[in-house]
Amino acid sequence: MRRTNILFATAGTILLASCSGWQLAQGDKAYARMAYARASAHYGKALSENVDDRAVLLRAADTERRLRHHAEAADLYGKALKSGPLGAEDAIRYGEVLMALGKRNEASERFMDALALNPERSEVRDLILSCEQDALFLQDSARYVVSALPIDGFTNAFSPIPYADGLVFTGERADATSRSNPWNGNGYLDLFYARKRSFAIWEAAVPLPGDVNGAYHEGPACFSADGRTMFFSRSNYYRSKLLKNEIDESNIKLFRATLDSSGHWGDMHEFAYNSDDYSVGQPAISGDGRVLYFVSDMPGTLGGKDIFRCVNNGTGWGPPENLGPTVNTAGDEMFPTICGDVLYFASTAHMNMGGLDIFSTHAEGAGWSRPENMGYPINSAFDDLGMTLSEDGKHGYFSSDRSGRDRLYQFFVKDPVLFVDGSVFDDTTGTYLPQVEMHLTALDGDTEMTVLTAMDGSFRFPMKAGKRYRLEARMEGRLTESREISTEGSVNGTSFRENIHLITVQLDKPFLVENIYYDYDKWDIRPDAAPELDKLAKLFTDNPRLTFELSAHTDCRGSDLYNLVLSDARANSAVDYLIRMGVDPDRITSKGYGESRPVNGCIDGRPCTEEDYQMNRRTEFKIVKVNELASGR
Numbered sequence: 001m002r003r004t005n006i007l008f009a010t011a012g013t014i015l016l017a018s019c020s021g022w023q024l025a026q027g028d029k030a031y032a033r034m035a036y037a038r039a040s041a042h043y044g045k046a047l048s049e050n051v052d053d054r055a056v057l058l059r060a061a062d063t064e065r066r067l068r069h070h071a072e073a074a075d076l077y078g079k080a081l082k083s084g085p086l087g088a089e090d091a092i093r094y095g096e097v098l099m100a101l102g103k104r105n106e107a108s109e110r111f112m113d114a115l116a117l118n119p120e121r122s123e124v125r126d127l128i129l130s131c132e133q134d135a136l137f138l139q140d141s142a143r144y145v146v147s148a149l150p151i152d153g154f155t156n157a158f159s160p161i162p163y164a165d166g167l168v169f170t171g172e173r174a175d176a177t178s179r180s181n182p183w184n185g186n187g188y189l190d191l192f193y194a195r196k197r198s199f200a201i202w203e204a205a206v207p208l209p210g211d212v213n214g215a216y217h218e219g220p221a222c223f224s225a226d227g228r229t230m231f232f233s234r235s236n237y238y239r240s241k242l243l244k245n246e247i248d249e250s251n252i253k254l255f256r257a258t259l260d261s262s263g264h265w266g267d268m269h270e271f272a273y274n275s276d277d278y279s280v281g282q283p284a285i286s287g288d289g290r291v292l293y294f295v296s297d298m299p300g301t302l303g304g305k306d307i308f309r310c311v312n313n314g315t316g317w318g319p320p321e322n323l324g325p326t327v328n329t330a331g332d333e334m335f336p337t338i339c340g341d342v343l344y345f346a347s348t349a350h351m352n353m354g355g356l357d358i359f360s361t362h363a364e365g366a367g368w369s370r371p372e373n374m375g376y377p378i379n380s381a382f383d384d385l386g387m388t389l390s391e392d393g394k395h396g397y398f399s400s401d402r403s404g405r406d407r408l409y410q411f412f413v414k415d416p417v418l419f420v421d422g423s424v425f426d427d428t429t430g431t432y433l434p435q436v437e438m439h440l441t442a443l444d445g446d447t448e449m450t451v452l453t454a455m456d457g458s459f460r461f462p463m464k465a466g467k468r469y470r471l472e473a474r475m476e477g478r479l480t481e482s483r484e485i486s487t488e489g490s491v492n493g494t495s496f497r498e499n500i501h502l503i504t505v506q507l508d509k510p511f512l513v514e515n516i517y518y519d520y521d522k523w524d525i526r527p528d529a530a531p532e533l534d535k536l537a538k539l540f541t542d543n544p545r546l547t548f549e550l551s552a553h554t555d556c557r558g559s560d561l562y563n564l565v566l567s568d569a570r571a572n573s574a575v576d577y578l579i580r581m582g583v584d585p586d587r588i589t590s591k592g593y594g595e596s597r598p599v600n601g602c603i604d605g606r607p608c609t610e611e612d613y614q615m616n617r618r619t620e621f622k623i624v625k626v627n628e629l630a631s632g633r
Contacts, residue, residue, distance in 0.1 A: 020046045026042040031063060035182030054084070057080040065093055085113065092110070092114045096355065098110060099130075111131065122330060126349055130351050130353065136351070146409055148403070148407050156186070157172070157406055160397040163193065164195070170189050170191060171189065173186065189218060190218050191208045193208055210266050211268060214234070216234075220282050221283070225287055229257075230258075231283035233252050233253070233281030236253050251280075253270060278297050280296045282294060290311060303330035307333045307334075308320040335356070347371070350371055353373070353381055355383040355401075357379040357384055358379055360372050377411075395413065416490060420471060421460040421496075422458070432453075432456050437474040441470045468484065468488070470482055478505060479542070481502060481503075481539065482538060483500070509623070510551070510621070513533075513618075513620060515528060515531075521558075523570040540583045541583060547587045547624050548589075550578070550620070551620050552567040552570035552591075552618075554617055555602065556598065556608075567592030567593055568591070569592070589624070600612055
């Protein structure tokens with residue numbers, strides 16, 4: 001009896017091993033073909049039969065990650081981690097899954113594991129910083145109002161592009177008509193058009209007419225300014241046969257189509273830089289049609305997928321140019337769109353909330369400005385991509401899988417609430433100054449406001465975005481002081497802090513001009529002195545009733561006569577600069593005092609440090625006259 005039980009147990013174990021082995025084999029085959037929906041089913045059955053092989057756990061985890069089953073993927077990665085440290089790539093993937101689940105502290109630990117294995121991975125450092133400073137993404141969250149578009153009938157829909165009276169987007173339906181996408185078991189991607197009747201009402205989406213949509217993937221797309229030329233991504237296939245290269249890969253290619261007189265898309269042509277060995281797709285075209293942006297993993301990338309561009313030289317597209325390390329990283333940069341002179345794109349790197357985040361940049365000289373994360377609620381811990389913005393900057397569209405599948409969203413931009421505030425102090429005592437006249441003027445003449453400072457010297461003005469202002473503090477018996485403030489590029493909730501120290505008008509009292517120093521034996525204005533002289537020029541022009549003397553002083557090295565001549569040259573040099581900056585030459589004089597007025601004990605016959613000498617090589621100004629007859633405020 002005992003032997004019979006053993007035989008049954010042994011037979012059962014052999015049968016179980018055989019069953020789980022078959023499931024694993026089928027799962028691995030599906031995984032290799034990127035048929036992740038099928039791989040998930042096989043791995044699930046194998047793991048339910050107590051298979052705890054580490055390699056299987058990691059393949060199963062990656063399968064669930066690619067299917068965006070974040071909780072399942074995290075569970076599998078966690079089980080693999082219990083049996084030993086993860087490799088760098090698996091640690092990064094685990095961290096990204098944890099970010100999607102909102103577990104940023106745990107995600108940071110996994111990224112730290114990956115960075116310890118590969119210290120040169122800059123994108124991992126960015127992800128760690130993102131986990132630690134996630135509050136930065138929320139600081140402008142009140143600026144946007146986001147809502148899902150009421151376009152139904154799709155398992156996934158993304159990359160919305162304004163076209164005609166609505167949107168063209170890339171869509172996937174659940175009911176595949178002839179064959180299903182092995183990645184997730186749904187239909188292949190096609191290009192659809194939905195007409196907008198209002199922001200809340202959209203007509204049912206229909207496939208683009210013509211020859212664009214075929215047997216496999218199409219999309220995303222972009223359009224020329226006249227709407228008659230379309231560039232779009234497409235699987236590499238001929239009729240119903242998917243074409244593959246020597247290593248059994250089928251890559252994405254870029255095509256151009258033209259709208260005919262009947263409203264159908266046809267006359268399709270391949271992009272000159274397509275290849276069977278790498279993908280080229282996700283196009284964006286500049287408004288003038290001269291620059292075509294696209295995504296590729298071609299040789300020359302800085303990471304996985306990079307954004308490239310080609311410039312039309314009049315006879316065709318020039319060679320692909322990588323946008324460079326300011327935009328592209330060791331991560332993935334994808335889904336570019338062009339709105340005016342702004343390039344929007346999605347990235348898994350930079351300062352990131354998780355998954356793909358949307359960033360903005362613009363051309364700056366020969367390169368690009370530092371990409372700015374669009375923040376919450378445009379971005380989330382999930383994949384956010386394909387942002388477009390209206391010409392007036394008031395509304396736009398993007399896509400996100402934050403609901404568990406890719407959906408189209410619209411957003412509205414609220415006018416930023418901006419303020420400038422601060423306090424006014426006495427320059428000598430540091431005490432608050434009440435009853436100071438504060439004036440705020442928009443340089444375009446749109447706004448002019450005046451308030452008096454409170455008992456604690458405080459003031460506050462509202463401002464509008466996209467403007468330049470002049471803030472001015474005036475008080476009888478004190479030097480008027482002004483500041484320029486720009487709200488161009490400012491976002492919701494920005495507060496500008498301007499504390500002002502007013503100088504009492506006292507005749508013949510010298511005031512040190514900070515950071516105006518001269519090299520030994522020279523009178524040239526050093527580059528580091530220019531910003532301080534610019535401030536001084538503004539102070540002099542703000543006070544047109546006053547006449548000033550600007551003086552220069554030397555150290556004690558050299559003869560008295562030589563130092564007198566040198567200081568006079570220095571004072572003249574500074575005054576010439578101020579006059580070039582707009583100061584009235586009738587209200588400013590120069591004077592060189594040589595070494596006759598040291599501010600320390602560094603005089604002839606005494607040892608001095610270079611710092612002592614430098615302190616005496618200084619510039620001062622003083623008020624020498626109050627002209628009551630001069631025109632002024």
